[in-house]
Amino acid sequence: MIQFLLQHGDDDDKARVLAKIRGSVVKLAKNQYASHVCEQAITHSGPQNRSLLIGEILTNTEDGHPIPIMMQDDFASEIKLLTACLG
Numbered sequence: 001m002i003q004f005l006l007q008h009g010d011d012d013d014k015a016r017v018l019a020k021i022r023g024s025v026v027k028l029a030k031n032q033y034a035s036h037v038c039e040q041a042i043t044h045s046g047p048q049n050r051s052l053l054i055g056e057i058l059t060n061t062e063d064g065h066p067i068p069i070m071m072q073d074d075f076a077s078e079i080k081l082l083t084a085c086l087g
Contacts, residue, residue, distance in 0.1 A: 006040040017041065018049050025056040026066040026076070035075035039082055 005013045021028055021041055028034035042053050057066050057079070070076035 002037050003040045006037070006044045014045060014049075018045060018053075022052060023056070025053055025079075026061075026070065029057075029070060029076040029079040030073045032075050035079055038079050042079070042082055 002017055005017055009017075017037075018041060021038065025038055025041075029038045038053075042050055045053065057070070059066070063069070070079065
C-alpha cells in the first residue's frame with residue numbers, strides 16, 4: 001500500500017510517507033519489507049526529497065558512515081546501489 005502511494009499517489013500522499021521515513025532511511029533499508037519502501041521513495045520522490053533521502057545515506061552518524069554498514073546488509077545493499085545510480 002505504501003509503495004502504491006509513492007508510485008501513484010498525489011504529492012500530499014507522497015509528502016506524508018516521506019515525512020515518516022525521513023531520518024530513518026538507513027534503519028528502514030535494513031528491513032526486508034521497508035527496504036522496498038525506501039527504494040520507491042528514492043525513485044518516485046522529487047529532486048529535493050530525493051536529495052534529502054540520499055543525503056541520509058551519505059552522511060556520517062555517531063555509528064559511523066552508513067555505506068559500509070549497508071553494504072554488509074542483504075536488503076540495504078540494494079538501496080546503496082540505487083543511491084549510487086541516482087546520486
